[in-house]
Every structure is written in structure tokens, then in C-alpha cells.
Amino acid sequence: MTALTTGPAQPGRRRPRGRARWAIVGAAVVLGALFAIWAQGRIDGLDASTQATNPIIRWEYVFERPQTPGFLRERTVEHLKLTVIPVALGIAISAVLTLVARRLRWALAPITVFAGFLYTIPSFALFAVLVTYTSNFTAAVTALTSYTLLILVRNFVAGLDSVPPAVLDAADGLGMSPTRRLLSVELPLAMPVIMTGIRVATVTTVGLVAVSSIIQLGGLGVLIFDGYQRSYTTLITLGTTLSVLLAIALDLALDRIGKLLTPWTRRAVAR
Amino acid sequence: MSSVAIRLEGVTKTFPGSDRPAVAPLDLTCGAGQITVLIGPSGCGKTTTLRMVNRLIEPTGGRISIGGTDVREQSVIELRRGIGYVIQQVGLFPHRTIAQNIAAVPALLGWGRARTRDRVAELADLVGLDADLLTRYPAELSGGQQQRVGVARALAADPPVLLMDEPFGAVDPIVRGRLQRELLDLQQRVHKTIVLVTHDIDEAIALGDQVAVLNVGGILEQFAAPDALLAEPANDFVASFLGAERSLKRLSLSRVRGLTLDPGPVVPLTASVGEAKEAMVGHGTRWLGLIDAAGDFTGWIQEEDLDGATDLADLAPRRTVATVGPDDTLRQALEVILNSRSEVAIVLEDDHRYLGAVTVESIRRELG
Numbered sequence: 001m002t003a004l005t006t007g008p009a010q011p012g013r014r015r016p017r018g019r020a021r022w023a024i025v026g027a028a029v030v031l032g033a034l035f036a037i038w039a040q041g042r043i044d045g046l047d048a049s050t051q052a053t054n055p056i057i058r059w060e061y062v063f064e065r066p067q068t069p070g071f072l073r074e075r076t077v078e079h080l081k082l083t084v085i086p087v088a089l090g091i092a093i094s095a096v097l098t099l100v101a102r103r104l105r106w107a108l109a110p111i112t113v114f115a116g117f118l119y120t121i122p123s124f125a126l127f128a129v130l131v132t133y134t135s136n137f138t139a140a141v142t143a144l145t146s147y148t149l150l151i152l153v154r155n156f157v158a159g160l161d162s163v164p165p166a167v168l169d170a171a172d173g174l175g176m177s178p179t180r181r182l183l184s185v186e187l188p189l190a191m192p193v194i195m196t197g198i199r200v201a202t203v204t205t206v207g208l209v210a211v212s213s214i215i216q217l218g219g220l221g222v223l224i225f226d227g228y229q230r231s232y233t234t235l236i237t238l239g240t241t242l243s244v245l246l247a248i249a250l251d252l253a254l255d256r257i258g259k260l261l262t263p264w265t266r267r268a269v270a271r
Numbered sequence: 272m273s274s275v276a277i278r279l280e281g282v283t284k285t286f287p288g289s290d291r292p293a294v295a296p297l298d299l300t301c302g303a304g305q306i307t308v309l310i311g312p313s314g315c316g317k318t319t320t321l322r323m324v325n326r327l328i329e330p331t332g333g334r335i336s337i338g339g340t341d342v343r344e345q346s347v348i349e350l351r352r353g354i355g356y357v358i359q360q361v362g363l364f365p366h367r368t369i370a371q372n373i374a375a376v377p378a379l380l381g382w383g384r385a386r387t388r389d390r391v392a393e394l395a396d397l398v399g400l401d402a403d404l405l406t407r408y409p410a411e412l413s414g415g416q417q418q419r420v421g422v423a424r425a426l427a428a429d430p431p432v433l434l435m436d437e438p439f440g441a442v443d444p445i446v447r448g449r450l451q452r453e454l455l456d457l458q459q460r461v462h463k464t465i466v467l468v469t470h471d472i473d474e475a476i477a478l479g480d481q482v483a484v485l486n487v488g489g490i491l492e493q494f495a496a497p498d499a500l501l502a503e504p505a506n507d508f509v510a511s512f513l514g515a516e517r518s519l520k521r522l523s524l525s526r527v528r529g530l531t532l533d534p535g536p537v538v539p540l541t542a543s544v545g546e547a548k549e550a551m552v553g554h555g556t557r558w559l560g561l562i563d564a565a566g567d568f569t570g571w572i573q574e575e576d577l578d579g580a581t582d583l584a585d586l587a588p589r590r591t592v593a594t595v596g597p598d599d600t601l602r603q604a605l606e607v608i609l610n611s612r613s614e615v616a617i618v619l620e621d622d623h624r625y626l627g628a629v630t631v632e633s634i635r636r637e638l639g
Contacts, residue, residue, distance in 0.1 A: 164360070164362070164365075166358060166359075166360035166361065166362035167362045167363070167364060167365070168362075169327070169358060169362055170356065170358060170361075170362030170363070170364075170421075171362075171364075172327060172351070173325060173327060173351060173354075173356030173358070173362075173434075174351060174352070174356060174375050174376050174379065174424070175347075175348045175349070175350070175351030175352035175353075175376065175379055176348075176379060177348055180379070185364060185366075188366045189364075189365065189366055262366070264365060264366045264367075264408045264410070267407070267408050267410065267411055
């Protein structure tokens, strides 16, 4: 055991991963800027009147229209709500399904097949069917929740399966009850894989929520559809950008939470 | 802590879907405060047998008792908390610090913070772990250190019984040897009833007070102390399992102290030159050791040294001698003899008091 295994080694180990993360964000910003330049070039080719009325973004709309900030905030909060509620429900349902699949191994295949089937239904179609039976909000939440199940169940099961058998053997041998073993050993050790699933499900849902605005539930999709119907590019740009930023922000926040929940994974593995 | 015996009576195990038992009716008594080693080839049911003691596997038939109490009399959870358990892959909790790992059973038993902390510190000291390792995570420790933590964790609630499943199988040979010696030192202090599974016959001989040699299907071929096993294997299976070099292996088990020592070619300093010459002729050697009035070995002289001498006390004896201590093994004694031109190892207590001499012949007599 040398001093190399203590403190100083940790930041060195963490830096590459942090850098990769910011590289992705940076790449997104650069790509966005390139797209804006390209789009601006296209617009430059249009005749003056169209160009004046429909640039890629009309900054006056953002900064000089008094009701804009409130409008954007409301749509963003709606979007956030329509993301968080289905993901939270998805986590709860997937947790139950995972426990069932753990107890009855044969149940895992049907559960994943069913979740996979739900995942293949086009979201437009699912919304359309569900609104005929229930309220718009329930329909949207039901549809969005069902889309999270496949990712979440698979990651929950994979997470629990990733716990080393020797650790479980030791836990049993020391006299841990099954419940205690699940909560204090299996769940924490499965957490990295579980958090990965929650992050993927969240980012996916942010994208899908945009579609749910066709049934008048608000969210940033409102801007995109409005912009499309009125051929007003600024709204499309704003809706898309805010949706992407929301996805990135939630992903980073969940990554942070995941790291806080699993402090042991950040220590250097040195011998 | 008083020691308890583990008694297996007609214990059998047949796994579902198998028509042949993994463990045939097995009778075995693991002596209180002793290390009982279960050894045998793959499929001999040694691990199954071990795991039936703490009911990680439920026997199909028979009775297992610890200190006279049937293991089925209490809940598995209670039973296991009272039995130390060490496995080859160690199975430390990766998300818990070393201190938390050691304190696993105390935490289950609901010990207070101060009591737990004191116990962790005591155990870390007992198994030779630096206190500054206690705040680390298992992945930051070497394999040998992890295994020490595994032993400390098993001992945390001071259980009378310790089950060890190939505890040193995953570490390199040098560390393994050190951990084996540490376990024996530890056992000197804690006197647990230890059941240890291994497939390494040298480990079984080095650690076991009793060794149970099992054959495929959990058939007990022989149950004896290591020396008895090596001296008189019950059958061909045991003999082949023990391997060649049984005599050499036995040498590691016996101490020089246990030999009937030769008086050796020595004379007291007070002897006359004539008596010294006679002694050389008598022992058939060309050298002679000298013993002073206190019984200390002062050195040795050659035949030529006696020419013209009048008093042995006037001679300057040579100091370099091939010596062993009474607590050295016969293997060490043989090594000394092979490296000595005189083919004799002088046995000195505390490096000075003369006890006698060891020759190849006296070792052969002991093994015979």
C-alpha cells in the first residue's frame, strides 16, 4: 500500500470522465452554432420580406416581447412536470416488476417482452387511442410511463444481476435477512446501473413530451407545433433548444445524484 | 469464550434433480478449539458439507449440532450471526468502508457505536491491519489485506465457530504462506472451532489439527491428524491424494524437540586429551564438540588440535557450527545436516545450551 492509493489519485481518475461529459455538451453547443450559421445562410438566400419576417430566431421575440419569459417558463415547467411524473411512476412500477421477476425468474421474459411491445407503439398512435378513453393528462402520463418501463426494468434487473455472487454469499453467511440484504447490499451496488437506466429514460421522455402537446397538455412541444403551423421559425428554434437544454440539465443532475449515492465508485482502484 | 465441538451425524445431501448424493451419510466431529480441515477432489462435497453447518445449504438427512445444540433449533439468521464465515472471494461489501465491513455483524446485532468502534480497532490489530486502512473501500486494498478484513469481519461478534471456504485460494503463494502462519498465530489466541475447506494438501497439513479426506460423493476416506495421515494413509485413495514425498511432508510437522536426540560426539572441557581422542574413535568422527561446566556448547575441535595439547580448556574451539533449535522442524534440521560436512546438526537451546545432536539416522528413526 503506498501513498499513491490515497487522495491525490482521485481527481486524476475523475478528470477524464468529467472531461468527456463536457466534451459532449461542448459538441452540442458547437453543432448548434454550426446549424444556426448554416440556417442563417439558407435564410440569407431568401427574399428580403420572408427573411425579415421569419429568421431562424427573432431576438425581439425573446427579449422585447414582455410576455415571452413567462410563457417560456410556463411551458418549461409543464414540460418538466410531464417528464418527472411519468419517470417517477415508471420507476415505481419497474421496481415492483423487478421484484416480481426476481422472485419468479420465469416472469422476467414476459415482462420484458410486454415492455418491449409497449415501446414499439408509435407515440402519436398511443396518445390518440388513450385520449378516447381518458383525460388528456392521464393519457399522456400513461403513454409516457409505459415508454420508460422497458429501459427501467432492464436496467433494474441488470443492476441487481451485477452484484457479485460472493458478496451475496457473504451477506447470507453473516446472517442478513433477505430484505436487509436487498436494501443495504444489493440496491446500493446496483445503483450505478439503475441510475444509468433512469437517466436514459428521463432523456427519452423529455423528447417524447414534445409530442404530447398535440393533445393540448402544454410543454415545449407547444412552441414547436405553433411555430410549424404558423411557419414561425423562432418558436421552433426556441422549443427545440429549450427541450435539448432541459434534457442535458436533467441528465447532468441525475449523474450528479448518482455519484453522490455511490461514493465508493470514485475511489481509485489501486493495489 | 469456551470452545464448542461441531458434530455431524449421518449428514446427507442430495441436490434436487440429482440421483446421486453429493454427501453420503457423513459422521464427523470437529473438535472444540481445533482446526478441522476438509479436503478432497472436486465433487467430494467438502464445500457442501461446510455450507450445511451454517445452513446455507439444508441437509437432506442427518443431524448437525454445534456445542450439542441442533443447528435447526434456531432461525437461520440467528444461527449465522453466531458463526464466522470466510470465503475464497472474500465477498467484502464494495460500498462499505473496511471499518463498516468489519462491523457488519455487530451492526446486524445492533451494537452501540462505541462498542463497535472499539471492537473494530481490536480486530484490525488482531489480524494485522493498519488503522489507516479502516476508512478505505475494499477495492483500495490488496488481495491479502482484503482476506485479513474477511477474517476480521468473521470474528467481529466473537463467534465460537469459524467456517472457512478455501480462504487463501485466491492469493499468491507468498501471501498465502503468510496468511496461513497468521491464522495459526491467531488461533493460538482465539481458540475457535474452525472448519476449513481446501484442495491444497500442503495447506491441510500445515493448518489442520485434524484432516478429513473426502472422496467424490462425500465419502469420508480417512479422518486423522496430519502426521498420522502421512504416516499411515488408510487406503490407496488417501495415499495418492497425499501425493509423493509424504516423508518430506511429515518432516515439516515434527519438531526437533520431539526427537530422541543423540548424545553426540561431545566431551566436557574437563575431560583429558586421552578421553577426547577415545571419544572421537568411539563416535567415528574426526571432530569433537566441547561443553563447559554450565552445559553450554563452546565450539568444536579437530583431531589435529589435540596433537601436543595437554588441557582441552587451553584450546581455541571453532565457533561455526551447524545448529538448530528445539522448536525448528525436522525439515529445517535435515536442511542443516545436508549442508554440514559433519552430517550432524547440533541442537542448542537459546543458541547456547547443548541438548544433543540430530543425524539423518535419528530422523529416519522418528519417521519409521
